[in-house]
Amino acid sequence: MAEIIDLVLLGMLAITAFNIIFIKDLFTVVMLFGIYSFLSALIFVNLDAVDVAFTEAAVGAGISTVLMLGTLALTGRKEKASSHKTILPLLVVCVTGAALIYGTLDMPLFGDPDNPAHQHVAPRYIEDSPQEIGIPNMVTSVLASYRAFDTLGETAVVFAAAIGVLSLLGLPKRDRATIQSGLKSHLVLRVVAKMIIPLIVLFALYVQFHGDYGPGGGFQAGVIAAAALILYALVFGLPMATHVVPPRVLKALAALGVLIYAGTGVVSLFLSANFLDYSVLAEDPVAGQHIGIIAIELGVGITVFAAMLCIFYAFAGQTERKNIQ
Amino acid sequence: MFAQHLPVLPIILPLMAAPLCILLGRSHLAWLLATLVSALSFVISVDVLLTTLEQGVLSYAIGGWQPPWGIEIRIDTASAMILSAVTGISTLVLVYAKESIAKEVDPSQHTLFYTAHLLCLTGLSGILSTGDAFNLFVFLEISSLATYTLVSLGSDKRCLTAAFRYLVMGTIGATFILIGVGMLYMKTGTLNMIDLADRIAEFNGNRTLKTGLAFILVGVSIKLALFPLHMWLPPAYTHAPSAVSAFLASTATKVAVYVMVRFIFTIYGAEFVFHTMSMDILLLALAIVAIFKCSFMATVQSNVKTVLAYSSVAQIGYMILGISLVSSVGLMAGLLHIFNHALMKGALFMAVGAVLLRTGSVDIKAFQGLGKQMPLTMAAFTIAGLSIIGVPLTAGFVSKWYLVTAALEQQQWVIAMLVLLGSLLAIIYIGRILEAAYFKEPSELTAGKDIKEAPMLMLVPMWVLVIANIYFGIDTSLTLSAADTAAQLLTQSMTEIEAAQ
Amino acid sequence: MSFIVDHYNYWIVVLLMMMGFYVVIAANNLVKKIVGLNIFQTSVFMMYISIGKVNGGSAPIAAEGITTYSNPLPHVLILTAIVVGVATTAVGLALVVRIKRAYGTVEENEFEDKEDLI
Incomplete structure (x- = not known):
């Protein structure tokens, strides 16, 4: 069930980000960013990171969005058409993305409790911190x-x-x-x-x-x-x-x-x-x-x-x- | 009582002084506090450097939590050496800044300037001292944020776009480093550098770790302005206030070079980086292109600050060249050049700032005739310029000498020749300015104006650096032994492998 | 199939990162560049949080009757990174406001004519 929720949320994020690329009305872009931020907060909850979700919602969807809107009030809400060539940025992004995908091939399995990340330093925090520090x-x-x-x-x-x-x-x-x-x-x-x-x-x-x-x-x-x-x-x-x-x-x-x-x-x-x-x-x-x-x-x-x-x-x-x- | 806490003090002293500056509110008090704290950090850093030379690496567990669970401060000779240079330059720049920013920065922002400077120093000291990969990212961002602020304090409006470009590129760089560190953590379960080094050894050739390295190197290369990711640097150094240019040019990018050394030699190990991934060829190629392209760019600029900025990118090329030679001598030459370049670029930018103060311009035309009008400033510029070129009896000669030695040691005749050719270009771009100062009549920019020598508070720090340039050019015992110890320690694993083969 | 199930999360996150990255380098408007930076960073945060997930685990707050917790360390790192992100955003936007005042525009191609910048 959690996987399905995860997948749906990730899909919604992808749609939001995709729209941000093409929309020229900056007010809409900033609103979409607020949505993006809220959706990622939901993903964080789904992945058990409640503190992070809390912060992302307060900061990304809250403070950052307010500041962006404040800036738009001063700079205007329309992005003008670019005279740039889009090929070079696209190339850079594709190369970077390909490198990342290459990197994922040897990544530990998602959610596997035997991952190195959960084996070395983290167990001390989970097992001993309630006694050592005294807070849950x-x-x-x-x-x-x-x-x-x-x-x-x-x-x-x-x-x-x-x-x-x-x-x-x-x-x-x-x-x-x-x-x-x-x-x-x-x-x-x-x-x-x-x-x-x-x-x-x-x-x-x-x-x-x-x-x-x-x-x-x-x-x-x-x-x-x-x-x-x-x-x-x-x-x-x-x-x-x-x-x-x-x-x-x-x-x-x-x-x-x-x-x-x-x-x-x-x-x-x-x-x-x-x-x-x-x-x-x-x-x-x-x-x-x-x-x-x-x-x-x-x-x-x-x-x-x-x-x-x-x-x-x-x-x-x-x-x-x-x-x- | 505080002896065992010395390693942490160069970070927390400026960190606490920064908010105190705001609470003090008055700019001259803030100046005094910042200068004193910076000087104290310098004294502590030198003490720490001497301790590391005697006793080896210093480790300090923050919060009493042993690594890898807690964050470790870990200072070896390489870190202590650069830390001393950074805190030393910071002190001199602060002394210099009082008169310099009075002219270039709005009075209402002086306190903010000193606060931002202290925060930048905190970040740089933190990067140099920490033994934790993620903690390094945090300090990198403290120094970067403070740097964007400092650059944007310039008097020309172009400083704003320069700072914005720097912010966007710097943040991309930091995010790349974050991605890389995430991949390291995912594969090893730790963030402590020494612990990472132990665990990475098992995974030689792992695709996730390779990608992580690539992202970290690209991210750090942006921060250290390695060609072709250097586009942010020339405008930032040109339009920032002179005191800021002097500080950043001699410290910020050098600390980023240190970060690269740390990731390559301590965390990943030379075997992984140079053997498995053959990064040395790429770095070597970029370094050589940087030296020539940017030295050439420096020869055609009319703004002297831009000349020095391009020269900085070229000099970074020499440091990377030293690293990419993959030998103890090469690394030593690179570290030595980090230290020596801080001395020369600091002095050069200070001299240019003095010229800006007196003539109101940094165009090469404003330098015409200054040899007579500002003899002390121009003499300082000349000696530091000779050091950039690499003339014997200056610090610049020593690092270039070892760079050539390292190249020859591997029978890399071409590289040795290229290093010397690069110096020829330096003769051209420094020579143009000296020619204007000593052999030309004052131009319309300064003609008829009564131009006085720079004030004492600017001359003294400038000349301290100039004398340091000569001193470390003649008596090389301290810098050489420090750089040599540092390089030996960093390449330890490399020599062990060679011995085993 | 299991290879896809084990990695799809990372792949979508990579896709998100790249969309953010594209906005940063291709956008013409400086505010939009900052939005792009935020999307890029938020997606990197998602990668970290994905590392921390343990199947069947629960939020890392000690409670009776729970034996498996997700890894708290990536959460801590990302809390810090979020703060760093908003700090950068604030300074970036402040610069945009000043640029607008100084140049009268925040469109990249419009001040390229005056001097080649950004």
Whole structure:
């Protein structure tokens, strides 16, 4: 059954991607990309990767699509006909594809439990992490403890993206004069948004602190919390949103999250353990792991929330400026 | 107390300093912090280099998790040597940047500039230190993202399209590397480099691993701007702020060369790459084309920054040439050239940045008559230029010498001749600029203007690099022993196989 | 037949990757290039997640009565890679916005006339 679902979803993905190649209306392209992203999230669920699915849905279908739409608002929605020859790209793609197909010939069988990938390093994570780390979600254990250095890097990447977007676009100024903007005429939207936003924030907090037990964690929580404020900004206007969460604060928060994460690692250094070794944070190593994971997930959550919202502000600030002109 | 943690510090110091810069908010404080942290990382890196020369490889288990379950920091002499060069250049560039970006970058973005620089340094240090293939990808992307930002800070609008092209190509490269690492993991079940090396040995000739290697090599070749995947580099280095060009030209692509060395010699092993897949012939051919095509391109440019950018692609050709000779001496020459080229290109771009500051242009016409007006800057340019050509008593001579030696060792007369011919082209493109500076009257770009010598804060780092060029050209004991140890270690498995045969 | 059953997943994923890759290098519009990059990357993520699947396994969250779990490691790697992807997308799109402001167009062939770029 799972195989059939997999096949159907993959087929739908192929159709979506194929359409994206030929459609010239960029609004449609971006919408199709959102669909592509949602479909891949479904495939991830089907392949047992619930955390990944969660993130893909929040990021690919959520943040990326919003940013793309924001860009389209500034650059126009029609792709012009290309004067390029299409033969060379087609050739490059065919060669690359052929190489990949050649590579698949010796690939381990799909789903076979005896694959090398499941035999060497992974069993430790599956068998020992519930005892060593003390939390049931193995993805969180690996992400936040065994491979915490990757996740520190990932937080730095998000921070670097915020720095990049800020240096390119700058943040909107807080301006009290234009505070009454947004979708004034859409009463239903405003009322519903007011009811829904607190729930989204609540859900973000749940995802943040329940990531040890179920799917979720700092990254997903940060994106969801940012989404709540993005919704707020869309309905009530950017000036109102910057009034609630000022851009300067966001910039500082994005930096703070990275410092919390790296700082947790430095605390371990001072307790004469290796960088990011949480076992020394409490008398009982398992309790120490738990404290460490909560601390770094908090750092991730703060940076991701602040960076995503910062990036959104920067794009939205551009759109507003264009509208005024 | 921190002695055993030294290997991890060159990564986490700049990583923590970057957000601190944002919190400090003031650009001169950010400059001070960035420079100090970078200098501290440099001191630590040199210490680590000396330790690796005495004790061999340093391994550090992040989070206390032993490899292959956790991520390992693994520094051997090759990594420590390039790490010292990268952190050293970063420090000098930061000192230099204060005056340089004051002219070229909007004041509101100075803090962001230092933050992005520190993030880039974090990424580069991470790539050089990590012993985990996926972790390498993460750090590669930190440095790349910071680099796109740094390039886009240029004052000409063309820096935007240059940065975009760099972003698209860089991301394709990174995704290719991701595909390759996925194939490695699928076949071996591990991501730790040493563990991968052990397990790949069983699968010599496996089609999935071959494809993985191909994707990794193409991906890394984009990042290191190997001909013909170098198209992103000349515009990026031309339009980036001078301090950024100086930093990237001497570090970023060199670190990518290191990544290639790591994947070829440590992970896959020379046997797999050169014997099973015969990559040496392909790399050799591309390296030679790169040297000639791009040296030639450098001779016909009028923008001096573009000249230096094409020269960089050509110099990368020499490094790849060293690798493709598949011998300990060849690899040593390649590593030596990574180090020495950092010294010369850093100095050259710094000199050009000083000219830009004083004349407002980097066209070759702006250089006319500068020999008299900016004697110290042009003297620095001249010596570093001689080093690029490979004149004796400069660092450039040493690496070219060993490159020729390595070629001759294998009776590759043609290759040795080609290396020398490549230097002739370098004489032309450097010579044109020197001719303008010393033998021509000021052009209409600068005529009548009162052009002063560059400020102290720019001259000092420039001359430190120039003196390093001469010092490492005369006293080669440190660089040679480091490069030799590094190359011996990397080619260990190769020599064992030869001995067995 | 069993060869196909064991590999079809990878083959379709390769097809998806190549469609994304084609959009990146062939698209004329810079926003569309970024969409292509995202499709390319998302498809690579699918390859990783396919590696992690174990037949009959369940999501890697320890629970009573479950003995077979899918491999959590590829999931962790891809979580990181997704974040890297969105970071690149954000910076790329910000560049597109600035390019539009500076050049007045985001169509590749339209600024090729001014200087050969991208």
